[in-house]
Amino acid sequence: MPGADHLVICFSQPSLSARDEARFRAALDLAARKTFGPAISVVRLEGAGTGLVAAMRDARDTGAQHLRIMPVGFPMAANIRAWLPGAIAHFAATEGGDMRIDLADLCNIEDAAQALVALSTTADAQDMQAVRPSLGKPGWQFLPDFDTHILVCTGPRCAFRGAGTLHAQLKARLAKAGLSDRCMTTTTGCLFPCNQGPLLVLYPQGAWYHVPDQDALDRIVCDVIAQGGDAPDLRLSERPGRRRDMSHTKIERIT
Numbered sequence: 132m133p134g135a136d137h138l139v140i141c142f143s144q145p146s147l148s149a150r151d152e153a154r155f156r157a158a159l160d161l162a163a164r165k166t167f168g169p170a171i172s173v174v175r176l177e178g179a180g181t182g183l184v185a186a187m188r189d190a191r192d193t194g195a196q197h198l199r200i201m202p203v204g205f206p207m208a209a210n211i212r213a214w215l216p217g218a219i220a221h222f223a224a225t226e227g228g229d230m231r232i233d234l235a236d237l238c239n240i241e242d243a244a245q246a247l248v249a250l251s252t253t254a255d256a257q258d259m260q261a262v263r264p265s266l267g268k269p270g271w272q273f274l275p276d277f278d279t280h281i282l283v284c285t286g287p288r289c290a291f292r293g294a295g296t297l298h299a300q301l302k303a304r305l306a307k308a309g310l311s312d313r314c315m316t317t318t319t320g321c322l323f324p325c326n327q328g329p330l331l332v333l334y335p336q337g338a339w340y341h342v343p344d345q346d347a348l349d350r351i352v353c354d355v356i357a358q359g360g361d362a363p364d365l366r367l368s369e370r371p372g373r374r375r376d377m378s379h380t381k382i383e384r385i386t
């Protein structure tokens with residue numbers, strides 16, 4: 132890695148338990164330290180926690196001259212590969228100062244596939260005859276009891292725009308308002324209007340809100356969820372003509 136004095140490894144994995152994420156972070160950090168001496172950060176592109184922007188700011192603020200970004204995915208999704216260079220360039224242009232930033236090209240799907248297959252042929256194996264057959268736990272047939280379902284986007288582009296702490300902040304705010312057991316919160320991958328992130332969606336209202344800061348979150352919890360009102364300046368507007376009246380549409384059953 133000639134010249135780079137700071138390395139940020141950013142991995143992408145939409146579905147990962149906290150335990151596995153910690154293990155993966157540690158493994159990436161250990162692997163990087165074997166070949167790269169200077170400062171290293173490991174961040175995930177989705178979900179909660181310190182994201183890529185915070186890591187780049189940290190590198191800049193600690194005096195990095197040349198920052199190398201190393202994407203890791205098995206494989207990295209095509210839409211992230213397409214989006215990531217522009218987003219990093221946007222940071223470089225707006226906040227990067229004199230720090231040089233480059234992006235490693237480690238998205239070789241063939242190499243990753245070969246490495247994984249080679250690993251799996253030597254890995255321990257579990258005999259399925261020794262496992263109790265099951266499609267799910269007994270309680271999983273019941274619907275959860277709640278009034279409002281809140282979807283919180285923690286996709287890579289919302290995370291880049293600061294959504295890393297949104298779900299935790301929302302849960303804390305709902306608890307403070309005494310609404311925890313009336314609201315179900317779900318983190319999601321990309322919901323599509325990424326340019327308006329961070330965002331959340333309320334159902335059954337079907338209302339989408341931009342959540343730029345804690346004050347906006349407070350208003351959504353207090354004015355919209357608790358009081359049944361609205362926060363019009365935070366609400367994302369629909370594309371004109373998007374909804375079609377389906378009530379008179381005759382759709383024939385296939386079977």
Ligand code: FES
Pocket residue numbers: 284285286287288289290320321322323324325326328
């Ligand atoms: S990443 Fe949140 S809407 Fe796309």
